[in-house]
Amino acid sequence: MIGIFDSGVGGMTVARAIEQLCPGFPLVYLGDLARTPYGSKSPAMITEYSHRNTDFLLRQGAKLIVIACNSAASAASVFLRNHYSQAIVDVIFPAVAKAASVSATGRIGVIGTRATINSGLYEQRLQDARPGCKVYSQACPLLVPLVEEGWLEQRETKMIVKRYLRPLRDKQIDTLILGCTHYPLLKKTIGPRIGRKVQIIDSSVEVALHLKTMLDNDARLRSELYAPGEPSRFFVSDIPSPVHALAENIFGRTVLLEKTDV
Amino acid sequence: MIGIFDSGVGGMTVARAIEQLCPGFPLVYLGDLARTPYGSKSPAMITEYSHRNTDFLLRQGAKLIVIACNSAASAASVFLRNHYSQAIVDVIFPAVAKAASVSATGRIGVIGTRATINSGLYEQRLQDARPGCKVYSQACPLLVPLVEEGWLEQRETKMIVKRYLRPLRDKQIDTLILGCTHYPLLKKTIGPRIGRKVQIIDSSVEVALHLKTMLDNDARLRSELYAPGEPSRFFVSDIPSPVHALAENIFGRTVLLEKTDV
Numbered sequence: 001m002i003g004i005f006d007s008g009v010g011g012m013t014v015a016r017a018i019e020q021l022c023p024g025f026p027l028v029y030l031g032d033l034a035r036t037p038y039g040s041k042s043p044a045m046i047t048e049y050s051h052r053n054t055d056f057l058l059r060q061g062a063k064l065i066v067i068a069c070n071s072a073a074s075a076a077s078v079f080l081r082n083h084y085s086q087a088i089v090d091v092i093f094p095a096v097a098k099a100a101s102v103s104a105t106g107r108i109g110v111i112g113t114r115a116t117i118n119s120g121l122y123e124q125r126l127q128d129a130r131p132g133c134k135v136y137s138q139a140c141p142l143l144v145p146l147v148e149e150g151w152l153e154q155r156e157t158k159m160i161v162k163r164y165l166r167p168l169r170d171k172q173i174d175t176l177i178l179g180c181t182h183y184p185l186l187k188k189t190i191g192p193r194i195g196r197k198v199q200i201i202d203s204s205v206e207v208a209l210h211l212k213t214m215l216d217n218d219a220r221l222r223s224e225l226y227a228p229g230e231p232s233r234f235f236v237s238d239i240p241s242p243v244h245a246l247a248e249n250i251f252g253r254t255v256l257l258e259k260t261d262v
Numbered sequence: 263m264i265g266i267f268d269s270g271v272g273g274m275t276v277a278r279a280i281e282q283l284c285p286g287f288p289l290v291y292l293g294d295l296a297r298t299p300y301g302s303k304s305p306a307m308i309t310e311y312s313h314r315n316t317d318f319l320l321r322q323g324a325k326l327i328v329i330a331c332n333s334a335a336s337a338a339s340v341f342l343r344n345h346y347s348q349a350i351v352d353v354i355f356p357a358v359a360k361a362a363s364v365s366a367t368g369r370i371g372v373i374g375t376r377a378t379i380n381s382g383l384y385e386q387r388l389q390d391a392r393p394g395c396k397v398y399s400q401a402c403p404l405l406v407p408l409v410e411e412g413w414l415e416q417r418e419t420k421m422i423v424k425r426y427l428r429p430l431r432d433k434q435i436d437t438l439i440l441g442c443t444h445y446p447l448l449k450k451t452i453g454p455r456i457g458r459k460v461q462i463i464d465s466s467v468e469v470a471l472h473l474k475t476m477l478d479n480d481a482r483l484r485s486e487l488y489a490p491g492e493p494s495r496f497f498v499s500d501i502p503s504p505v506h507a508l509a510e511n512i513f514g515r516t517v518l519l520e521k522t523d524v
Contacts, residue, residue, distance in 0.1 A: 156422050240376075
């Protein structure tokens with residue numbers, strides 16, 4: 001199975017994209033709702049949680065791990081790659097590759113949680129992928145709570161998005177990376193506020209496309225993971241009351257959430 | 263020592279009030295920043311965390327436990343009182359007693375996290391304290407993230423506060439309980455939006471006053487807890503980068519935060 005973890009249900013945008021692009025490859029998902037959000041926690045804490053989440057997914061039979069959470073990928077991807085022999089796919093690299101290739105001017109914006117932006121990982125990888133590019137980053141800590149409240153098009157949300165994006169707009173970026181799995185749900189609000197000419201890169205879609213390419217090019221990996229009849233499973237470490245509605249909203253269909261201790 | 267726990271640093275409003283009202287009584291504080299916030303988690307999860315926090319404080323020598331977090335008090339106060347022989351003081355009861363006594367019309371509003379409001383505990387205790395009163399409750403899930411961002415007087419914050427308070431204002435309440443330790447920091451924003459005639463009850467201040475009365479009336483408890491030379495200690499289960507500034511802002515002076523695993 002393909003293992004995917006996230007701090008909560010935001011990573012279901014990644015799971016959904018993988019399910020659509022890679023049919024026949026069952027998923028095992030873990031949303032760490034008992035400790036969500038990760039974006040405001042320390043790198044050491046996020047690394048510890050990511051370690052536990054990965055152990056859990058491997059015990060469930062995962063042969064490859066997707067770090068769907070940008071905060072976890074920022075803090076823990078180096079640690080996880082050093083610690084495990086399994087393939088680790090993180091949500092950051094594919095978005096970086098895409099942004100580096102599509103930007104005309106090399107002026108690239110990144111928005112994410114405080115943990116993601118403070119890590120500097122997007123900036124560092126963008127410099128590796130496209131030396132000399134200009135990267136402008138902005139932490140947007142209020143966007144996750146707004147999305148989790150379902151305030152996608154409220155006037156207050158639009159004002160807050162506008163306030164966060166103003167510095168990036170002033171820098172005349174031509175490409176913007178949505179460096180958090182919650183942000184694609186705000187795409188309609190973000191688009192007009194960053195400017196119609198700016199290309200928006202959705203890290204969830206890019207990681208699913210990257211995984212598809214990996215599977216297309218690697219027969220061994222493909223045969224190890226391909227199991228068409230087998231159903232995907234969705235685990236969460238806590239089930240607060242609004243989570244079913246939120247998960248359905250994000251995933252686009254009913255999902256059976258199984259409670260587990262991590 | 264007096265043990266106090268909270269999901270994060272919001273409970274420092276309680277610790278500060280106790281320090282001011284009860285000098286000579288050292289505190290041991292635990293902020294569970296590794297799992298914060300509690301207000302969006304399930305009652306079972308919050309109870310488990312509260313149990314662990316209480317065990318930790320007792321191991322540090324606490325002889326009395328103050329549940330400074332409204333979400334924890336809502337979910338776990340009954341469990342903790344059944345499980346431990348030590349005195350458990352929760353942040354809800356004193357605010358309820360105050361509101362029940364000062365309201366002229368018996369029309370009382372309560373704002374808090376989703377966990378606090380969904381528990382119905384404020385409503386239930388208000389009915390016990392003042393049978394026949396009318397209680398109007400409103401979950402305000404975005405206020406904690408706004409306070410933690412330091413957005414205390416931003417235009418967006420004022421609009422969101424106004425939106426949350428509108429239903430309570432329409433009900434013509436004469437008393438409003440701030441049922442979350444973060445909300446006193448928004449008092450200047452809340453006051454004019456709920457209406458100048460509405461009395462605002464700060465659960466942090468009320469619990470400190472209640473504790474002072476307990477100490478004044480109970481010589482045994484007083485002698486057990488009084489230790490004037492001894493310093494208070496502040497533990498946190500994670501130290502994310504903005505926490506020192508936030509703690510100082512809330513506590514009103516520099517505090518040494520010690521990291522611990524709970």
